[in-house]
Amino acid sequence: MNLPVHTEGLTKRYGPLTAVDDLHLTVHPGEVYGFLGPNGAGKTTTLRMLLGLVRPTAGTVRLLGRPPGAGRLTGVGALIEGPAFYPYLSGRDNLAVLARYAGVGADRVALVLDLVDLTDRAGDRYAGYSLGMKQRLGVAAALLKDPRLLILDEPTNGLDPAGMADMRMLIRRLGAGGCTVLVSSHLLGEVEQVCDRVGVISRGRLIAEGSVAELRGTAGLRVLADPLDEAAARVRTLVGAERVRVVDGGLELAVEPERAAWLNAELVGAGLAVRELRPRERDLEQVFFDLIEKGTADVA
Amino acid sequence: MSRSFRAELVKLVRRPATWLLLAITLVLAVTFTYVFPYASIAGGTSGPNTDRTLPMLLPDRLVGNSLGGLPVFLGSIVLILGVLTVGGEYGWGTWKTVLSQGPSRLEVYAGKLLALAAAALAVVLAVFVVGAVSSVLIALAEGQSVHWPAAGDLLTGLGAGWLIATMWAMLGAVLAVALRSVALPVGLGLVWMLAVQNLLAAIAAPLLDWVAQAQKGLPGPNAGSLAAALGAPGDTPGVAATVGGGQAALVVAAYLVAFAVVGGVLLRRRDIG
Secondary structure (H helix, E strand, C coil), rough: CCEEEEEEEEEEEEEEEEEEEEEEEEEECCCCCEECCCCCCCHHHHHHHHHHHCCEEEEEEECCCCCCCCEEEECCCCCCCCCHHHHHHHHHHHHHHHHHHHHHCCCCCCCCHCCCCCHHHHEHEEEEEEEHHHHHHHHHHCCCCCCCCCEEEECCCCCCEEEEHHHHHHHHHHHCCEEEEEEEEEEEEHHHHHEEEEEEECCCCCEEEHHHHHHHHHEEEEEEEECCHHHHHHHHHEEEEEEEHEECCCEECCHHHCCCHHHHHHHHHCCEEEEEEEEEECCHHHHHHHHHHHHHHHHC | HHHHHHHHHHHHCCHHHHHHHHHHHHHHHHHHHHHHHHHHHCCCCCCCCCCCCCCCCCCHHHHHHHHHHCCCCCHHHHHHHHHHHHHHHHHHCCCCHHCCCCHHHHHHHHHHHHHHHHHHHHHHHHHHCCCCCHHHHHHHHHCCCCCCHHHHHHHHHHHHHHHHHHHHHHHHHHHHHHHHHCHHHHHHHHHHHHHHHHHHHHHHHHCCCCCCHHHHCCCHHHHHHHHHHHHCCCCCCCCCCCCCCCHHHHHHHHHHHHHHHHHHHHHCCCCCC
């Protein structure tokens, strides 16, 4: 099977600085893969290596099953580190020039302008575009080749909330249409809403990978009951002390949410007043910071 | 590569700076080759160019007059065009945009060089055309008969002019790749062409024999020698018969190729920031 993205031991060093460290990354066909990490984690350097803009110090890259060389970007569209176009040309003319490089027909230009809702302003000079319009033109350029693999680096940068929602919808639509999308971001909500799978990178190393649900880990229960001390003691007896934490005047239990009814009956049966009992999901933001902290500690 | 060439041509033609540079080139060529010398002759004033007589401004001297500016002043403008064409991609960050569409670095670079070569030919043709018009106007104003150079001489002149102009454009391109910007390559290129070359020729070469010998291998003196061999006025800055015309043409061609190759090697090896 030709994997859309497959890297082995991908490494980039700049002198003593290791920007990307032994990265093994696999993106499967048709999935929307979120590449998550704080600023400076190595996301853009990785994407640049995928596209051949930066030469790896070590390791290999294959896109759509093809090794580096002529034609390796056939079927691949990309927007890397913000849009960059010729300021003296209009949006439409910029895309027309890029279409010549890509070897695609002029009909694609009108199509992709329509896709990103930029047709009305396509005749204006790029220099006069707002940041959001520039970003949309960048996405349009990435779509020129009707790609099977789309690589987007922070695609919602500069977009207003409506534009961000449109972009998320476009990414989901492309994913649903069979296009594989690799999208880097530091916006957790964005990744959570559009991605099937997420890889977290910190200091150049892939420190976690999985679905959003997998990254969140086991869900649990939050319990508010009176008196708290007696409730804590009872719950520790029921599920095991190691699964119970007292947080913010309540109990956080690392147990399956399906056990809520049983637990409620046990606590009420023991004469405790249960005020609240609800499933608890780990916030992705907390997961992210935990991972980054752990990754940093591991490296140190 | 033809895709890249066509894309580069579109960018070059649609860029306002290209036309501004062409306009400056033509204004300089007409002003210093025809207007000032003719004003001096018509007004009977004396000056350092008193050896420019009316016959030197007539159409039969078109080839030499058109080539005279290329070793230094007009060449500088073509060098700027070379820097802008390649360095602009660094300045705007558009290398990644272009390369993400799939062409290889060398395909894009070759397209740029071909577009520059075409632009250099257009500039030289334009200089010949405005020179022809200017010389005819002077001939008519002075009641002189109009005689044109032989077709072979015109073609040789156009070829030599293209060779010199393209060499300077390639120097601009390689400087832009080496320094990955626009401003510094333009500055360094102009310092070399307008200052260092003249200082070497005017001060160092008369004092030191090895500098005089080294001059015979530098691009500027060879461009000047080629222009001189085809009749460019000897009082034009940068024009001097340091070496023979044949050798000069070969050296200029060698520099053209060397600049192009070095730029391509650098671009291929380096990361695109």
